[in-house]
Amino acid sequence: MSDGAPNGRGNRTRGESIAAIERATGLAWNEWLTHFDSHGAAQLGHAEIARIARAAMREGLTNPDWWAQAVAIAYEQHTGLRVPGQSSSGTFRVSASRTLTLDRDAAVSAWVSAHGQVAEHLGHAVTGARDSRTEKRTFYRFDLEGAGRIEVSGTPNAKDSAKTTLGVSHEGLADGERIEEWRAHWKGLLAEL
Missing domain, CATH: 1.10.10 (Arc Repressor Mutant, subunit A)
Incomplete structure (x- = not known):
């Protein structure tokens, strides 16, 4: 290989x-x-x-x-058609996740309770916060003025129904300059749960 x-x-x-x-x-x-x-x-x-x-x-x-x-x-x-972190649209994305011993709704609720009232992230104002649920996942989404969209998702663990993967996906960054700064930010917030 x-x-x-x-x-x-x-x-x-x-x-x-x-x-x-x-x-x-x-x-x-x-x-x-x-x-x-x-x-x-x-x-x-x-x-x-x-x-x-x-x-x-x-x-x-x-x-x-x-x-x-x-x-x-x-x-x-x-x-060279894209660099790590770059989407097919040319914008950049970053993600972080953590496994929690909660069901998917409780995991997303824990995020909202801890961080849902935050007015800004790294200097970018939060707008348009909303939640939703599908058969497989629970979501909390919001936009960041000038810095893209955030999706917090709770996905049940396939091997252990008592656990959920809580993921933060950040899409729409204009460039890759701050990817690691954003990754550290989201990991830090996940670690607080």
């Missing part, structure tokens, strides 16, 4: 992403690169690259659509 080395390209893909992709898909990274190159993927958009990846997923793989997205993003980072 590959170590995620650049292979002569401007590789900015995280090594841990490559190792996880190789383990899950059963294909070495250089095999993925050859596959994408044979389909002219460097000239395609994200959706097309993800379709190429999905078509190559092995039978029986759990969450093949998710892995197709992960492989497509890693390829885009590897070829």
Whole structure:
């Protein structure tokens, strides 16, 4: 299997992403690169690259659509089509999560109780706070003036129904300059719960 080395390209893909992709898909990274190159993927958009990846997923793989997205993003980072943290729209995103021994509604409620009244995050005013619930997840969302959108989600743990993964996903950052600052901020707030 590959170590995620650049292979002569401007590789900015995280090594841990490559190792996880190789383990899950059963294909070495250089095999993925050859596959994408044979389909002219460097000239395609994200959706097309993800379709190429999905078509190559092995039978029986759990969450093949998710892995197709992960492989497509890693390829885009590897070829310089995007850098880590950058979405397919060109904006940047960051996320953090923590496992809590609460159900999904209680986990999101704990976030709202602890941080829902905060008027700003790192100098950006909170607007449009709202909550919602689907069959699988509970959400609390808000916007940050000049700094994108935040989604706090509670997702039940598949292996232990007494636990929930509480995630903070921050999308819409104009550049990647403050990604690590934002990541530390969200991790710090999660740690307080």
